[in-house]
Amino acid sequence: MGHHSCCNQQKVKRGLWSPEEDEKLIRYITTHGYGCWSEVPEKAGLQRCGKSCRLRWINYLRPDIRRGRFTPEEEKLIISLHGVVGNRWAHIASHLPGRTDNEIKNYWNSWIKKKIRKPSSLSSAPPTNNASSLTNSVDHSSHHHFSYNYTNSNQLLDHHHHFGGNNNNNQDNLTPKQQPLHHHQESLFSSTYPLFMFDTSSLDATTTTCSTTTDNNTLRVDHIFQDANVGLSSETWNLTHHNHNQQVHHQPLARPSATAFTVAVGLDATNYLPPLIENVESMVPVEVQSCSMEDVGDAATLECLQLQRHQDHEQLNAWVESTNVHQQCPSFLFWDNVVDAQIGGGQEELAPNSSSNKANTLSPFPL
DNA sequence: AAAGGCCTCAACCGCAAGGTA
DNA sequence: TTACCTTGCGGTTGAGGCCTT
Numbered sequence: 001m002g003h004h005s006c007c008n009q010q011k012v013k014r015g016l017w018s019p020e021e022d023e024k025l026i027r028y029i030t031t032h033g034y035g036c037w038s039e040v041p042e043k044a045g046l047q048r049c050g051k052s053c054r055l056r057w058i059n060y061l062r063p064d065i066r067r068g069r070f071t072p073e074e075e076k077l078i079i080s081l082h083g084v085v086g087n088r089w090a091h092i093a094s095h096l097p098g099r100t101d102n103e104i105k106n107y108w109n110s111w112i113k114k115k116i117r118k119p120s121s122l123s124s125a126p127p128t129n130n131a132s133s134l135t136n137s138v139d140h141s142s143h144h145h146f147s148y149n150y151t152n153s154n155q156l157l158d159h160h161h162h163f164g165g166n167n168n169n170n171q172d173n174l175t176p177k178q179q180p181l182h183h184h185q186e187s188l189f190s191s192t193y194p195l196f197m198f199d200t201s202s203l204d205a206t207t208t209t210c211s212t213t214t215d216n217n218t219l220r221v222d223h224i225f226q227d228a229n230v231g232l233s234s235e236t237w238n239l240t241h242h243n244h245n246q247q248v249h250h251q252p253l254a255r256p257s258a259t260a261f262t263v264a265v266g267l268d269a270t271n272y273l274p275p276l277i278e279n280v281e282s283m284v285p286v287e288v289q290s291c292s293m294e295d296v297g298d299a300a301t302l303e304c305l306q307l308q309r310h311q312d313h314e315q316l317n318a319w320v321e322s323t324n325v326h327q328q329c330p331s332f333l334f335w336d337n338v339v340d341a342q343i344g345g346g347q348e349e350l351a352p353n354s355s356s357n358k359a360n361t362l363s364p365f366p367l
Numbered sequence: 368a369a370a371g372g373c374c375t376c377a378a379c380c381g382c383a384a385g386g387t388a
Numbered sequence: 389t390t391a392c393c394t395t396g397c398g399g400t401t402g403a404g405g406c407c408t409t
Contacts, residue, residue, distance in 0.1 A: 016377070016403080038394065054395080055378065090397060101397075106376050109399095 013047040017056055021046055025053055026061055059100045066098025070107055078104055 017025075028044035034057065037050035046053060059065075070078070074096055081092045089101035089108075096104065 014379075036394075050394085051380095051396095052378075058396095059377070087398065102377075105398075110375060 012041075012049050012052075014052070017048075017060075021048070022056070022061060025056060029057060029061075055102075059102045064098055065100070070099075074099070078108065082108065 013021075024044050024046055025040070028040060032043065034040055034054070037054040040046070040050055040053045041048045044053070048056075077095055078092060081095055085091045087105075087108075089105040093099050093101040093104050
């Protein structure tokens, strides 16, 4: 088994840490800090690699670590966040003070297994998927594709929405086994729904819709946004961040073939979760760039988002009209209550490029 | 009581990104 | 520009404890 470059010394110890090692590491870190982890083992008198020391400290020894069972609140938050960011455990952990990504990851994996093995607690639909299909779904999300294979697990039925340029792939085509999905959605959504603005130009039937193309009866859906307890603080939304995020690495939010999902703005500022804002912010420049909305510009995008956040549909419609966003980017689509529409049936066609510009203006989905 | 399966979680591995010389 | 190093992240493994039969 290969070793890391930092761990290729013969004397490096592996495996569980002894109390003595812990004590050495704690003593060293508390007195010297950990400027360079690669130097820590030597200076602390440990026969470990720096990486191992770092992991031990971060996941176990640091003083602000919080151990013990997850509270229901934490659990809810994890579920919600996982639906938003997928397997980005570090990101999720940033919302849970004292919890580590490793802990959350372990918890999630255990939780998944537990739910899989308890089909009786799941939906009325008979189980049609096994653990492997679920594992696949997790793998998808780990690549930040937000492509979830929804099993019959009620717990795992993350809220999701489909984006249709083609209603042939909508719910009408679902088998009876798949249709109860909306029931789960309803139970999992709260009353406040996020609002979306995204580019539908690159969408196609195979990548954007609620389809039945995957293994067995699994429903594969591009997951955009699932939890309503996600808000955007206007204070945090500024062009500085925006510009910054244009330079940083963007995690793709859709499959590479469909750079569809751009802006998700929560409406409930009271449930503001700071790190998610970063996520939201990071989505915007991608679309701004891809849509060639130079004339609309960053400031206008900001304005748009803020209007969305305040649910000021009238002003937002005015904004849409004034900026000629439809002409410049006809594939942009705005809507709110997308979730509501999906829950409520959502069988209407989504027509981002319909003859009427109204179809692209801000109006409840479906249009 | 014993054995086997299951579950939890600490730790490791590989990879990618960022920094720097 | 490139190579190397460090750090951080997510996936995976495996030891040990717990549970079931």
